[in-house]
Amino acid sequence: MASGLAAPLVLAVGGGLVSAFFYLAVLLGGFGALILGYLAPLPLFLVGLWLGAPTAVIAGLTGGAAVLLGTSGSLLVSVAYLLTGALPVVLVVRQSLLARVGGSGDLEWYPPGRVLLGLVGMGVAAVLVAMSLALDQPGGLEGVVRRMLAQLAEPLFSAQGLAAPGPEAVWMASALPGLVVISWIVMTVINAALAQGALMRFGRNRRPPMRMGALELPVWLLPVFAVSLAAALTLPDSFGFLGINLALILALPFAFAGLSVVHHVVSLRKTARAPLLVGFYMVLFLFGWPILLLVGLGMIEQWIGLRRRFDRAAPGQEDE
Secondary structure, three states: OHHHHHHHHHHHHHHHHHHHHHHHHHHHOOHHHHHHHHOOHHHHHHHHHHHOHHHHHHHHHHHHHHHHHHOOOOHHHHHHHHHHHHHHHHHHHHHHOOEEEOOOOOEEEOOHHHHHHHHHHHHHHHHHHHHHHOOOOOOHHHHHHHHHHHHHHHHHHHHOOOOOOOHHHOHHHHOHHHHHHHHHHHHHHHHHHHHHHHHHHOOOOOOOOOOHHHOOOOOOHHHHHHHHHHHHHHOOHHHHHHHHHHHHHHHHHHHHHHHHHHHHHHHOOOOOHHHHHHHHHHHHHHHOOHHHHHHHHHHHHHHHOHHHHHHHHOOOOOOO
16 A cells, blocks of 8 residues: 555656746756746646645645745745646646546546636736735725836836836736736646646546547536726726726636637648647747637627537538
8 A cells, every 4th residue: 555655746746846846947048948937837737636635735746845946935835836837737637537427327527617717716816915915005906006017117218228117107017817827827738738738648548538629618617708898998097907807817717719610620621730729829829819719709709609509511411
């Protein structure tokens, strides 16, 4: 029994140490170190999706302790690692490995759309906590962000002999918290997908792959997003700031839903599936603006069910 537990424990500790190394590599600077920092959750996902949520917890705690030692006792950096790296991994792993026996006797796995919404909920909670912590600051969280960005921009402008912009001139400050959360969610999803793909390659995965074309969102998400968008456009001061950032975060699931439509349509083709998807993602990452189209496409999918309509119109299917 002890020997049976030793291997998962060793893998968990090893995964945590590798994750901490990736996380601390950012302190060294350079583009390569930044990439390693983005991949810090990957070792945690590998051991978690392979061996289960308890292993992910052990790996995350090991990584947190290693970060604490690696930064000479910086509790703030260690807590940041636990909150932004380890905690979302544990959430995703736990939910992803939930399954129940359906009416047909097959296993029904926890829906990927709900796993995504768990991350979105964490992001929304982080913005709300940050706003509450900044209530006693001039201008609240938005004021803190504006002053921080102005301070970061000052050396860059001074080096070019230009006058640095004041805090009120930093236009992206209103949306920065939401953009940071979006970046964090996307990188978490990418790391989870990379880990699942690697485990499937070696036959170590516990659950089947989460197909992008099968992503489903709850019906209540669209009206909540609409309310947030209305608040962003109409409400002043802190309420408008909150509305902007909530609308940005809540738009992300619809972007993924739009991607699910693209994947579903491509999957209906008999040829050139991979080149089409590669070309689409190249356009998406090179230009950026198609993300807005994906959000709109995801909202339409949520409203009228585009994938079902494409299924009925596909060759070999009956039209309406």
